[in-house]
Structure formats: structure tokens, C-alpha cells
Amino acid sequence: MTPSLSSWAELALTHGLRLLGILLLALLLNRLLKAFTQRLVQLAASESRVALMREQQTRTLAGLLYSAGTALIVTVAVLTALAELGFNVAPIAAAAGLASLAFGFGAQHLVRDVINGFLIVFEDQYIVGDTVRIGEQTGRVEHMTLRRTVLRDAQGALVTIPNGEIRQVANLNRDW
Secondary structure (H helix, E strand, O other): OOHHHHHHHHHHHHHHHHHHHHHHHHHHHHHHHHHHHHHHHHHHOOOOHHHHHHHHHHHHHHHHHHHHHHHHHHHHHHHHHHHHOOOOOHHHHHHHHHHHHHHHHHOHHHHHHHHHHHHHHHOOOOOOOOEEEEOOEEEEEEEEOOOEEEEEEOOOOEEEEEHHHOOOEEEOOOOO
8 A cells, every 4th residue: 555545544544433433422412312302201291281281391391402402412523523633623612602602692682582481481380372461461372482472462463572571470370
């Protein structure tokens, strides 16, 4: 074998095997995360109305956990693979840190909406179908996401309220 071909083969074997290991580890972690989040939903599944509401909450939280976990796994795998290929990842990591800081300042309202939405679901303040009073708006909850709550008021109008603006909720369906 020529010296350049043997050095290329050695380079391909060492780095290729490490890159393959990084890829396999990332896929394994992602599968474990998916199995964990699906197991959470299965544990919450039942037939009663309250259990169905809890299952929907768990499904929402499991989806959020899976999405965030997958993004973290992919980011770490890409940075590790780039370092293995000889790239200096310190500037990339620093740029990503600055970009996330700038994004955080620019998207303060979005982040506040999502955090409040997560807490609304987690604390079981209200669910789809409940009649609630949020601020001055009273209506039936038609749809809710981590970012917003949509009410149908008595006149039939659809009212969208960002979750970050919700300060006080009166749930008119719950027990005395």
C-alpha cells in the first residue's frame, strides 16, 4: 500500500469508528428517551374522565420532554462529531451561547408564555372543555397549547390569550 493510502485508511478507521460510535450512541439515547416518554403516557392511561385529563397532560409534557431531549442529544452529537473531525468547537459553542442569549432577550414573551403554559398544564389549573374566567374574559376553553389559551365567550367570539398574560384564573367547572 502507498503511504498516503495507508494513512487515509488509518484515519478513516479511527475517526470513522468514533463517528459511527457517536451516531449509534445518539440514536440509542434517542430511542431510550422515546421509550421513556411513551412509558410515561402508558402509566397515565386509564378510562375515567379524570384519568383521561391526566393522560392528556402527561402526553403534552412527554412531547415537550422528548423534543427538548432530542434537540440536546443532536446538539451534543454534532459538536462531538465536529471535534472528532478536527474542528475547533469552542468558537461554535461560544457563538451558540451568545445566539441563545440574544434569542432569549428577543423572545422573552414567547419564553414567558411557554413557561406559564407548562405550569398551567402541570398544575392542572384548567383543561379543554372547562369554563373559566381569565382576567375579564369568561368562556369555555376550546384549545390550549403551551403558548396560548383559546376561549369561546358567551357571544360566540373566539378569544386568544397568551399564557404569559394570565395572572388569575377562576375555574367555574371545578368542585366547590
